[in-house]
Amino acid sequence: MPTPQLPDASISAVERETGLSKDTLRIWERRYGFPLPLRDAHGERLYPQEQVHKLRLISRLLDRGLRPSQLVAAPLEALIARASSDSGGSARAPEDGELLDTTLRLLAAYDEAGLRSHLSVALQRLGLQRFVIDFAARMNLRVGEAWSLGQLSISQEHLYTEQMQHQLRQGIGATYPGARHPGVMLTTLPGEEHQLGLLMAQACLAVEGIRCVSLGVQTPAWEISEAAQRQGVEVVGLSFSEALRQKVALQMLKDLRARLPEQIEIWAGGALWARLRRRLPGVRFITRLDQLPRVIADYRAQYDTWSEHTG
Amino acid sequence: MPTPQLPDASISAVERETGLSKDTLRIWERRYGFPLPLRDAHGERLYPQEQVHKLRLISRLLDRGLRPSQLVAAPLEALIARASSDSGGSARAPEDGELLDTTLRLLAAYDEAGLRSHLSVALQRLGLQRFVIDFAARMNLRVGEAWSLGQLSISQEHLYTEQMQHQLRQGIGATYPGARHPGVMLTTLPGEEHQLGLLMAQACLAVEGIRCVSLGVQTPAWEISEAAQRQGVEVVGLSFSEALRQKVALQMLKDLRARLPEQIEIWAGGALWARLRRRLPGVRFITRLDQLPRVIADYRAQYDTWSEHTG
DNA sequence: GTCAATTTTTGTCCAGGACAAACGTGCCCA
DNA sequence: TGGGCACGTTTGTCCTGGACAAAAATTGAC
Incomplete structure (x- = not known):
């Protein structure tokens, strides 16, 4: 690949590109001796692209549940081996590709x-x-x-x-606007700028005839909460790509859960949650889109039962 | 509004919600005496919602170009007054609205x-x-x-x-894919995440029957350069919202200009350029979309002359 | 007025210490 | 076998306070 030579990156650039906080980068350097950036004339860290690349790789492996102590000090080859063995290893048939x-x-x-x-x-x-x-x-x-x-x-x-x-x-756009339950508000939390997941979810909801309001990407939690209540939706749907860190995402989810009234459900979708261990009360995790029809059916069953008893 | 009582927020929560970095929050406290958070049993900052609210307001005003020294120390009422007074001033006729x-x-x-x-x-x-x-x-x-x-x-x-x-x-989507000159590649530079300007430009180009390739938002300069040459386009169109700083944008434009071959033009669009003083050789600034047809006609006239002489 | 030089403002960076929450391990007991 | 509990280890975030560069405002010369 004829990549043009990129300049060394500052610590905040690395934070942006890898998702590892400045504090984390500094303490890894202190504890494990990696990354070991150059310094500019003023003593500030300058990370060569090679180190940034390795950090990106480490960051991905962390999300799979591996421990830093086994990764940060390890040589690059070992990481690559791990990366490929772990995911590519699930020898998938070429299927109808x-x-x-x-x-x-x-x-x-x-x-x-x-x-x-x-x-x-x-x-x-x-x-x-x-x-x-x-x-x-x-x-x-x-x-x-x-x-x-x-x-x-x-x-x-x-x-x-x-x-x-x-x-x-x-x-x-070609689907007829639906009105069936549950009414869903779709968006992503700040930091998550990928639209594709959101649109795919919107499409799946549209074919179910659901009333669905999309706010696009990056809506702050307090805005989501307020808008959901004013619009009278029953579910807030959020899309998460793997670009976001699970920990950060969980934290924001908890925060949103605390702001929303109990009767409004949160559906959190995206491959990010595939390796989730803990559950979060009041949040439904949907790792694959093909689970969505099932989730909707569940909701409707519950809703119908409820409205039978009260309506 | 029956907002559920929210607990005090940690410094990272405030960073997330206001977009002000931890460092900034701490140094404001040191310099201006605001925010002045509580401390938990372990000496860590706990920001009451009231302070978070004020910080959000300050953050908004900062985006309008106001200076922190005038905002951070000011009482809440002054901020609210400013927020409402500042922009409403330009009393324009309602036109055919x-x-x-x-x-x-x-x-x-x-x-x-x-x-x-x-x-x-x-x-x-x-x-x-x-x-x-x-x-x-x-x-x-x-x-x-x-x-x-x-x-x-x-x-x-x-x-x-x-x-x-x-x-x-x-x-x-309803327009028929065009093939007329000039071939245009559309995108925005990193930091500019607004899609709407890009789509409006794309629409204007589409109705002119132009071959137009959009890369969406935030493509790094070296990628734009490489892609433009591989796709064989004659113009790179970039959209800029007012969210971006003009200086930063100009710097990135210069950088891109240096990477692109001379014969590929750069068209830089957006209201950001309305107050531009200097010109930039090899870059055409388009402050309003209604100028686009004219620019295209100019290009074609030039192109036709050129191809008459050589083809 | 325009441009350059200077001062002020402002945000980011640094170091190194501290600690709580998450995690793994070993043990007991059903 | 598996679920719960106590224990040490790992790990990220937070702290303080000093420093400085980039941006903005101000001054001054032309």
Whole structure:
């Protein structure tokens, strides 16, 4: 990969790129001797790209539940071995991946027009629900994988995101606005700027005929709480990508839970929660979109029972 | 509003909610004597909601360019006065704003369904070009104004953005992919996360029949450069909202200009440039979308002359 | 008025100490 | 086998207070 030479990064740049706090970076240096950044003329840390890269890798492995002591001091090769053994190890059959492969090929070739028409055809052929659950969800994984392997550049990933977003909105726009229960407000918490997960959820809700209000990304907790109450929704749906740290996300979820009235449920979606250990009272975790219909059915069963008794 | 009684917030919680870094919070306390949090049994800061609220207000005012020294030490009432007085001053004529007023009214009422249908009707009636130039552009201003006057909440602004984005994408999706010159690649630079300007530009380009590739928001300069050359576009279009600092933006523009081959033009759009003094060689500034057709015509005239002589 | 130089303001960085919450381990008991 | 409890270890966040660079405001010269 002919990457142009990037300058060394400041500590706040590294914090932004890896999600590791400045404090953490400094204390690792003190305790484990890594990262060991250069210093500028003024004694401030300058992290070479090589170290940033390793930190990114470590950060990802941490999210899988590995301990820092085993990672931070380890040589790069050991980390790569771990990274690939752990996730790629789940030897998946190539499955019916023709749609996926074609998409990836168009993307690799920077073929924007081809991509647009390909996705559009896929949407028409599969219908919105299967487009989202069977295709888009898997495609996101493939693209993320290809990116982390260096097979796709950032701009290609952006191109993909943009086109996919376009198709999803086309699909959602074509559905008739629903009115069924539960009324859902969709958004993401501050720091989570990925729209795709949100749109995929919105599509799944739309095909269920649900009344669904999306606020887009990054709504502060107190705003979510106020808006949910004023709109009279029954569920607040939040999307989380793996870019966010689970710990941070949990903290924000707890905070939101404390602000919302009890009778409003929180549905927290995204692959981020796949490795979650603890539960959180009053929050429903949805790790895969294909679980959504089940969750909705559960809610409706409960709601119907409730309204039978009281209405 | 029956807000549940919230516990005092830790410093990291305040950082999350106000966007002010821990360092900033601590140094304000040292310098200005505010915020002055309680301490828990272990000496750690605990911010009462009242202080958090004031910090949020300060944070907003800072974004408008006010200085911390005048805000942090000031009493709450003075801040509130400032917040309301500062922006409302530019008493402008109401102009032919029926569409605008209705939109604002629906937004104020949190009427999502009404908003959706209203915008959709407006798009159908005006057509994509006039929808963007005559309506969306003005509406954005109105919404921003209403927000800064405290008439709209963040969540209402999000609701507006989301719905508008939806309509724009519907409109763009309905246009036939163009192939006319110049080929344009659209994106924003890192730090600029507003999509709406980008989509409005994309719509204007689409109705001109232009081949237009959007990479979405926040593409690093080196990626833009590489992608532009691989895609063979003739123009890189960038959108800038007023959220970005002009100085920072200019610096990034210069950097991008240095990376791009000379024959690829840069078109920099957005209200941010309205107060620009200096010019930047090789960069065309477009402060209002209605100038875009003219710029395109200029380019084509130039291009045609050029291709007559060489082709 | 415009531009450059200077002063003030302001946020980020640093070091190194402290500690609580999370985590792992070993043990007991059902 | 598995669930609960006590114990040591790991780990991230918080603390203080000093320093300084970048940004903004001010001054001064032309």
